[in-house]
Amino acid sequence: MKGSEMTGYEVAGGSPLVYGQVAIREKGEMLSLTDMWKAAGAPENREPKFWVRQESVQSFIEVLAAAENVTVDHLLRIRQGRNGGTFAHWQIGLAYAKYLSPEFHMWCNSVVRERMHGHDSQHLPAEVLEQIERTNGIVRALMARMTKIHETLPQIMAAMSQAAVAQQMAEHNLAYRRGRTAKDIWDAAGLPPKLRGSTVWLGNRLSEMGCGLMKADVGAKAVRIFDPDKAEICLKNGLRHRARVYASERMGQGKFKLVGATE
Numbered sequence: 001m002k003g004s005e006m007t008g009y010e011v012a013g014g015s016p017l018v019y020g021q022v023a024i025r026e027k028g029e030m031l032s033l034t035d036m037w038k039a040a041g042a043p044e045n046r047e048p049k050f051w052v053r054q055e056s057v058q059s060f061i062e063v064l065a066a067a068e069n070v071t072v073d074h075l076l077r078i079r080q081g082r083n084g085g086t087f088a089h090w091q092i093g094l095a096y097a098k099y100l101s102p103e104f105h106m107w108c109n110s111v112v113r114e115r116m117h118g119h120d121s122q123h124l125p126a127e128v129l130e131q132i133e134r135t136n137g138i139v140r141a142l143m144a145r146m147t148k149i150h151e152t153l154p155q156i157m158a159a160m161s162q163a164a165v166a167q168q169m170a171e172h173n174l175a176y177r178r179g180r181t182a183k184d185i186w187d188a189a190g191l192p193p194k195l196r197g198s199t200v201w202l203g204n205r206l207s208e209m210g211c212g213l214m215k216a217d218v219g220a221k222a223v224r225i226f227d228p229d230k231a232e233i234c235l236k237n238g239l240r241h242r243a244r245v246y247a248s249e250r251m252g253q254g255k256f257k258l259v260g261a262t263e
Contacts, residue, residue, distance in 0.1 A: 020039050020041070033051075036048075043101070191240075205242070
């Protein structure tokens with residue numbers, strides 16, 4: 001090497017990439033295919049503009065775009081002007097190098113891949129590498145903590161909402177009651193189950209006695225919701241007895257109809 005002149009196939013101080021005294025421009029993960037063509041000896045009819053038109057190349061670029069979750073325009077760009085040329089993602093560049101010559105492809109597969117994977121970080125001072133590793137550890141720990149927070153956030157928000165509602169109700173001297181349907185109250189009272197019309201009858205009696213709270217949509221129909229505490233008082237004050245009499249009469253009617261149907 002004379003002065004700053006480069007000979008052979010080498011990487012000049014980490015940048016730019018040089019092959020056969022031709023510098024190959026790189027911009028992030030993009031390489032100049034035009035410079036690669038020149039570095040490989042400018043073979044006739046193998047310019048980038050001809051190569052990228054091939055159907056197999058187009059398919060490869062589309063697959064890479066899908067894998068990187070970007071559009072084709074992010075992987076292949078053509079610039080006009082004095083310093084223009086065809087720039088492509090380095091993986092596209094490796095495929096183009098294979099098309100140009102075996103020797104050039106072997107060099108790119110080693111040097112370009114190492115550059116793009118950041119393997120030249122091994123030349124950094126030990127204290128810098130240690131700091132990078134420490135920073136990576138901190139980032140991983142933070143990401144794990146953020147994942148746990150994300151997983152528990154719905155429960156935290158639900159608890160905060162319940163606490164806020166409870167506080168507002170306490171400030172207005174309101175009490176919270178979990179309403180129950182007439183069927184729930186009928187079953188809890190130990191009355192005969194699956195008796196047709198029983199929950200409608202009980203719901204009407206509870207409404208008459210002032211136990212109603214609201215109406216709620218359950219599936220495709222609306223049901224009445226009752227205060228379970230008031231309902232319990234009504235049951236103790238005679239409603240349970242009335243419900244048993246009603247149930248006995250309904251079951252007796254059912255038996256009578258069944259016997260009459262068989263005679």
